């Protein structure tokens with residue numbers, strides 16, 4: 001059963017079964033096994049190690065991105081540019097934390113209360129979280145320590161790389177104050193048994209130096225070391241089952257050869273990221289749950305969020321060499337606030353972003369060609385880049401559904417991702433483009449280029465938390481309102497997306513959820 | 527694939543390949559790029575299409591009819607004429623297909639990287655920590671710490687504060 005460790009859990013042992021080993025699942029596995037609770041982790045991908053990672057953009061992407069077929073619909077530009085690649089998510093032990101870059105801002109107090117603060121925004125399905133920043137704060141502390149966020153808990157900042165020098169000088173010139181090289185979960189000095197960054201410029205490809213936090217280099221190895229983790233790789237969950245009383249009691253999964261197995265469970269935690277998690281619940285429909293497991297609210301798959309994003313590339317008359325150094329170790333936080341005088345609700349961050357020519361070619365102007373396009377690449381050496389990441393509003397119609405007309409390599413219905421930008425998202429993106437232009441022009445940019453969103457790296461909200469069962473899928477601890485023993489443990493729980501990159505919050509929620517599950521198990525309540 | 531009429535409709539000859547190289551150079555015109563990357567991209571595309579009848583027939587037909595559109599060999603057109611021709615057929619399925627597969631190949635070519643000033647793999651060389659990750663010298667060194675001056679961060683603007691009940 002298990003190819004990674006001596007510890008094996010029998011198929012008919014009632015275990016805690018975790019689907020996915022990324023930010024949410026990997027953290028949960030470590031926190032539970034560290035408390036002595038045996039866990040099975042089902043991970044669809046393989047266990048790649050830092051020595052397997054490649055310093056080459058497309059080979060690295062093809063090595064572990066989730067490339068199983070998906071379809072898209074809606075008016076978002078990704079549906080036109082990348083119709084079968086709505087999201088950039090990793091299929092490997094460690095999930096997308098292998099490819100992530102490392103920015104770790106916290107959510108703000110008002111962002112947990114968007115319905116209260118933003119009021120009735122037409123077309124938006126706003127809801128306050130059933131938890132507050134205050135309740136999450138101690139778990140944020142724990143997550144920052146686990147991930148080694150710079151600028152926090154005594155961790156020093158990373159130094160300024162070339163791209164940051166342009167970015168920060170631009171920020172200063174336009175009067176921004178709240179900029180820095182972090183918080184960023186990559187070591188500036190040795191920490192937690194991992195070395196300091198060597199600034200090799202490869203973050204999105206997996207960090208061969210292991211200076212960057214990921215659950216593949218921290219939580220999973222440590223969970224294995226407890227002797228309580230049965231890690232089953234290349235094992236894709238296809239259905240969650242429940243007993244006659246409706247309590248979650250097992251997971252059906254496919255091994256790498258396509259054989260079906262059933263693992264009994266007393267607790268099932270779904271952490272497949274915000275497309276696969278609702279897909280799995282929808283594929284688990286039963287007579288008790290005819291519209292999909294845990295879907296009596298009808299909200300499974302809905303309110304999918306992907307952040308309001310975009311990039312800006314500026315060219316100068318002198319070299320920048322943006323590709324050298326940590327990709328996203330630069331954050332401007334001045335616009336991450338609520339000020340509707342700007343013409344939109346919610347806020348956004350600006351963060352440094354550097355791509356190599358291979359990704360620039362694909363993403364800078366998708367579908368582009370001709371002399372203007374070539375000029376963007378010709379300026380590569382003298383180009384600085386940044387990424388916009390801001391809150392997008394939940395909409396009921398932005399949604400993951402099963403596309404039963406189309407099947408993946410296993411014969412399972414593919415997930416369809418439907419997304420339309422909300423007018424608020426568009427207004428925010430335009431504002432951010434113009435602020436980025438001002439920043440770069442202030443330090444001498446000859447031209448700037450506005451790049452549209454690429455496939456979603458932040459996927460959120462599709463099984464959201466709510467106080468009332470009719471408004472969402474899970475409660476304040478991520479447990480399904482209508483299926484005892486079933487938890488959602490990834491970014492799909494998020495009631496709002498906030499401006500911040502999501503992973504710190506996913507990890508904080510998972511640490512909190514692990515504590516809850518352990519307590520409930522100890523009480524015999526699960 | 528020979529057809530009933532005996533004409534080979536789908537095998538790509540030297541002229542077709544030359545048309546493809548010319549098409550790539552025209553669609554992605556970089557005077558600094560040598561021929562190698564364009565030729566390698568063309569060859570990789572021609573290799574890929576072997577797997578699909580649709581792509582093979584689509585592409586061969588497209589490349590061959592470029593000559594018809596050019597009233598002579600497309601591969602011999604000058605830059606301006608070739609570019610005008612491509613703009614006229616911008617939405618042609620075969621050209622859209624070529625663009626989709628060409629971009630990752632062309633811009634993933636190490637000779638292209640060198641021409642653009644990108645250094646590629648760096649881990650084996652110790653990254654850039656001692657090799658210029660911060661060598662930009664035309665701007666002052668900025669602060670890397672978070673702001674700790676006297677201005678307070680205003681999380682919620684006055685007009686967006688909750689009204690006291």
Ligand SMILES: Cc1cc2nc3c(=O)[nH]c(=O)nc-3n(C[C@H](O)[C@H](O)[C@H](O)COP(=O)(O)OP(=O)(O)OC[C@H]3O[C@@H](n4cnc5c(N)ncnc54)[C@H](O)[C@@H]3O)c2cc1C
Pocket residue numbers: 019020021022023024025042043044045088089090091092093094095096097099100101102103104204235236237238271272273274276277280328457458459489490491492501502503504506
């Ligand atoms: C290029 C890139 C840069 C990023 N940068 C940042 C950043 O700077 N800051 C930030 O906060 N976030 C960043 N992110 C986002 C971050 O990676 C994700 O938010 C985070 O990893 C999501 O955690 P998760 O647990 O929801 O899912 P993931 O980490 O994606 O893990 C999900 C795992 O579940 C597995 N899985 C899915 N379905 C099944 C199934 N049915 N059976 C078994 N296994 C399954 C997948 O294979 C995967 O391993 C970035 C992402 C990318 C791609």
